[in-house]
Amino acid sequence: xxxxxxxxxxxxSRILAKLSQTEKNNALLAVADALVxxxxxxxxxxxxDMEEATKNGMSPALLDRLxxxxxxxxxxxxxxxxxxxxxxxxxxxxxxxxRPNGLLIGQKRVPMGVIGIxxxxxxxxxxxxxxxxxxxxxxxxxxxGSDCIHSNIALIHVIKDALxxxxxxxxxxxxxxxxxxxxxxxxxxxxxxxxxxIPRGGAGLIRTVVENATIPVIExxxxxxxxxxxxxxxxxxxxxxxxxAKLQRLGVCNACESLVIHKDIAxxxxxxxxxxxxxxxxEIRGDESxxxxxxxxxxxxxxxYGTEYLAKIISAKVVDNIEQAIEHINNYxxxxxxxxxxEDYENAQRFLAEIDSACVYVNASTRFTDGFMxxxxxxxxxxxxxLHARGPMGLLALTSTKYIIYGNGQIxx
Numbered sequence: 543x544x545x546x547x548x549x550x551x552x553x554x555s556r557i558l559a560k561l562s563q564t565e566k567n568n569a570l571l572a573v574a575d576a577l578v579x580x581x582x583x584x585x586x587x588x589x590x591d592m593e594e595a596t597k598n599g600m601s602p603a604l605l606d607r608l609x610x611x612x613x614x615x616x617x618x619x620x621x622x623x624x625x626x627x628x629x630x631x632x633x634x635x636x637x638x639x640x641r642p643n644g645l646l647i648g649q650k651r652v653p654m655g656v657i658g659i660x661x662x663x664x665x666x667x668x669x670x671x672x673x674x675x676x677x678x679x680x681x682x683x684x685x686x687g688s689d690c691i692h693s694n695i696a697l698i699h700v701i702k703d704a705l706x707x708x709x710x711x712x713x714x715x716x717x718x719x720x721x722x723x724x725x726x727x728x729x730x731x732x733x734x735x736x737x738x739x740i741p742r743g744g745a746g747l748i749r750t751v752v753e754n755a756t757i758p759v760i761e762x763x764x765x766x767x768x769x770x771x772x773x774x775x776x777x778x779x780x781x782x783x784x785x786x787a788k789l790q791r792l793g794v795c796n797a798c799e800s801l802v803i804h805k806d807i808a809x810x811x812x813x814x815x816x817x818x819x820x821x822x823x824x825e826i827r828g829d830e831s832x833x834x835x836x837x838x839x840x841x842x843x844x845x846x847y848g849t850e851y852l853a854k855i856i857s858a859k860v861v862d863n864i865e866q867a868i869e870h871i872n873n874y875x876x877x878x879x880x881x882x883x884x885e886d887y888e889n890a891q892r893f894l895a896e897i898d899s900a901c902v903y904v905n906a907s908t909r910f911t912d913g914f915m916x917x918x919x920x921x922x923x924x925x926x927x928x929l930h931a932r933g934p935m936g937l938l939a940l941t942s943t944k945y946i947i948y949g950n951g952q953i954x955x
Contacts, residue, residue, distance in 0.1 A: 544728055547683055547716045548735025551656045554713035555681040559653050561710070563630040566677055569710045570626045574619040576704035577669065577697075581615045587696035588665065595663070595689050603793030603852045608663045608690055618669045624919030625673045631937050632679050635946070646948040651941045653679035655737040659922070660726060660751055662743035663689040668697045670913070670920035671740075672715045678940040681714050683736065685729055687743075688721035695719060730755040740935075742923045745850075760935070763926030764850045765795030765878035767908040770867045770893065771815075772884035773806040779905060780883040781814050787881070787907040789822050793852045795924060796879050796911040800847060801858040802867045805831070808860050812836050815858075824854040831860035848874045864889050868896050875899055877926040879908040900926055900933040 558566075577584070588610040595608055631651050638648035657680045661667045668684055675682035686694040694717055702712040718729060730739065733756045741751040745764045752759055769787060771780050787798035803811055808831065816836040819826055826832070827842035839858065846857045847870070861867045871880050881903035882893040890904045901911045911934060913921020918936030925931045931939035 543720070544718070544725070544732055545735075547718065548656070548732050550713040551681040551683050551716055552735050554711045555653065555655045555679070557711050558676065558681060558714055559632075559679045561679065563632075565710070566630065566679070567626045569705055569708050570622050570673060570676060572708045573672070573701050573704040574622040574626075576700050577615050577619045577622070580696075580700045581612050584615060584693065584696045584700065585610055585612065587692040588690075590692045591663075591665075591690050598689075600663070600689065601793070601853065603791075604663055604689075606791065607793045608665065608693070610665055610693060614666070618666055621670065621914055621920040622673045624914070625677050625937075626919075628677070628919055628937060630677065631941055636943065643952050644950060645952055648946050648948075649943045650946050651938075652944050654940055654942050656681045656683065656735055657922075657940060658683045658685070658729060658732070658736040658739045658757065660685045660729070660739065660741045660743075660747065662687040662747060664742065665690045665693040665697060667742055668694050668717075669701075671922055672701055673920050674918075674922050674935075674937060674940055676714055678937050680940055681716075683716045683718065683729070685718040685726055686721075691719065691721055727754050730757060733757045738940075740923050760923070760925050760929075760931055760939075761927045762923030762935075763795075763878060764876050765797065765908075765911075765924075766799050766848060766850045766874060766876045767796060767879045767881075767911075768800045768802055768871045768875060769798050769881045769883065769908065770802040770864075770871065771804060771807060771811050772864065772867075772882055772886060772889050773804040774886040774889070775804075775807060775811070775883040776885060776905075777807070777811055777814055780811060781818050783881070783883060783905070783907050784815055785818055785822070787909055788819070788824060788856055789854075790907075790909055792854065794909070795850070796908050797852070798881075798908050799849065799851050799856060800871075800874065801826075801856060802870055803832070803858065803860050804864070804867070805860050805862055808832070808835060812839075812858075819856065822854070824856060826856055826858050828858035829860060832858045850876065864892060868893065872896075872898050878924065879903065879911040881906060881908050900924065 636649040698717040739757040812835040828839040879901040913934040
């Protein structure tokens, strides 16, 4: 089964690589319209997944990730239309230089070929991954989790029908419907057909892919995201940003999980932050200094400072200076997104320079680490590694390059 999917995807990738920008955009617009037109069918399938997940005790945060509504499907369609509006990177000539022997040597942007995505209970990934891969001329093979299998089957059915309706190969996108973990491990070794593998999910899934894959992997890491409240912070701004970063959506990788607070502002800041979090039933696990200021805070363990909770829990620590804040964050961070709340320009610049994460913010919520928010239309994932792509991955992250050389009869002596 996997070999057949791989063969079809490889053939499809060669067809997609030759499509014009207009042909790709028209197909994406057809899929976007189909998602809205067929929303009742998709939501009905999603309801089966939601019922099963609820019976199996899935957390509220993960149930929120799984749930599809008419509004969310309309948002997915809008994200696809934004991808349409983006310039197609394929075919761009990045450079062209003449050598002393007269050869013209340049670099041209090309599709990766076949991209594999392994992900958990997030059916929106199905749509986003297809849109970005298709726009860049790549075929994509998807392997979602068992929790969202009915949703994914319905989405893929709609996408394939829409592609066929405009004369584009339906093999541009494939779904591995067998959710057995052994099949997933076999997929990780399908390097004769798949050029790049991207896992999206929790730490366990990403570790399994990295340890088992024979295909090149881009890691989309977990998000133990920090907010540092500097001694010069505007406290009204700080409370608002922390509330948004922690509580707007719990089950997302760009949610704030850890607070670091300068000692000079702790007496004023911690009660305000604690009251806001308490009002929203969010537990705070802090060090001795934070607990001395607020009785609402419970003791933190060493493990707490490195935990992505995806729940109404947050860690907190008081530090003596910005050096300690940066050291603490770099030590416990997963390399995703960190923010400083400060009115001090030099501290802001130092934080930007010394924090070793994919996205570093000054006076803004970490929730903006998102392909849609960055103007990419959608994202294939948020890379926390440093090779090839880092941060929200849009179109460029799904391309490679090749050298193109023009001569007029040169031979090497």
